[in-house]
Amino acid sequence: xxxxxxxxxxxxxxxxxxxxxxxxxxxxxxxxxxxxxxxxxxxxxxxxxxxxxxxxxxxxxxxxxxxxxxxxxxxxxxxxxxxxxxxxxxxxxxxxxxxxxxxxxxxxxxxxxxxxxxxx
Amino acid sequence: xxxxxxxxxxxxxxxxxxxxxxxxxxxxxxxxxxxxxxxxxxxxxxxxxxxxxxxxxxxxxxxxxxxxxxxxxxxxxxxxxxxxxxxxxxxxxxxxxxxxxxxxxxxxxxxxxxxxxxxx
Numbered sequence: 655x656x657x658x659x660x661x662x663x664x665x666x667x668x669x670x671x672x673x674x675x676x677x678x679x680x681x682x683x684x685x686x687x688x689x690x691x692x693x694x695x696x697x698x699x700x701x702x703x704x705x706x707x708x709x710x711x712x713x714x715x716x717x718x719x720x721x722x723x724x725x726x727x728x729x730x731x732x733x734x735x736x737x738x739x740x741x742x743x744x745x746x747x748x749x750x751x752x753x754x755x756x757x758x759x760x761x762x763x764x765x766x767x768x769x770x771x772x773x774x
Numbered sequence: 775x776x777x778x779x780x781x782x783x784x785x786x787x788x789x790x791x792x793x794x795x796x797x798x799x800x801x802x803x804x805x806x807x808x809x810x811x812x813x814x815x816x817x818x819x820x821x822x823x824x825x826x827x828x829x830x831x832x833x834x835x836x837x838x839x840x841x842x843x844x845x846x847x848x849x850x851x852x853x854x855x856x857x858x859x860x861x862x863x864x865x866x867x868x869x870x871x872x873x874x875x876x877x878x879x880x881x882x883x884x885x886x887x888x889x890x891x892x893x894x
Contacts, residue, residue, distance in 0.1 A: 657777040658793065658794055659780070660779065660780060660790075660791040660792070660793040660794075661791075661793070662782065662789060662791045662823070662881060663881065663882075664789075664881060664882055664885070665882060669782060669789070670780075671780045671781075671782045672780070673778065673780040673781070674778055674780075703782070761782060761783065761784060762783075762784055762785060765784070
């Protein structure tokens with residue numbers, strides 16, 4: 655069985671918590687699942703929480719950077735939360751700057767930020 | 775890598791969405807993870823969403839019934855959401871009546887119900 659990351663829908667927002675290190679296949683599956691779910695639910699916002707992740711490799715970083723850009727292209731605002739030091743370092747060193755992405759400390763604060771932004 | 779089900783913490787509530795059929799090992803791991811998380815976060819409520827699950831076998835049904843009873847023992851109120859017909863049939867046929875568990879149609883309604891119950 656393939657591992658897949660559950661995507662929770664709460665009102666017009668999708669919530670995802672990445673709690674274990676991803677393998678390549680799971681990361682790509684997540685990319686596909688998230689984009690489909692945005693389309694299917696007409697979600698206006700996405701919060702991806704990384705609190706439990708203390709390391710990512712360059713492939714996963716690239717996939718995550720891509721899925722964030724793709725989600726934005728599809729019209730969803732993205733907040734990423736709980737980025738730890740090593741993950742921030744990997745992202746920046748790889749040139750994945752995520753310049754327009756919103757960030758927050760944890761899932762709750764991310765959701766609040768997103769809801770303010772969406773004008774709820 | 776073992777598949778594990780992410781448990782999201784939102785304020786004093788834990789949110790879980792079971793989106794793919796569980797194997798026995800994953801179900802037992804989830805049981806352990808959820809009880810630890812309740813303890814660790816002092817969560818007062820748990821919402822488990824089954825919307826995407828259209829079938830469960832008897833072992834999984836038993837594990838889920840147990841984890842709900844255990845969560846309540848630990849002081850957390852549990853709401854289960856999105857139970858489909860075949861899952862309801864399996865649970866009742868196995869004598870897993872979940873008599874004191876709250877239910878709701880979907881994750882959002884489950885969360886609202888729980889928050890009313892917790893007096894937020």
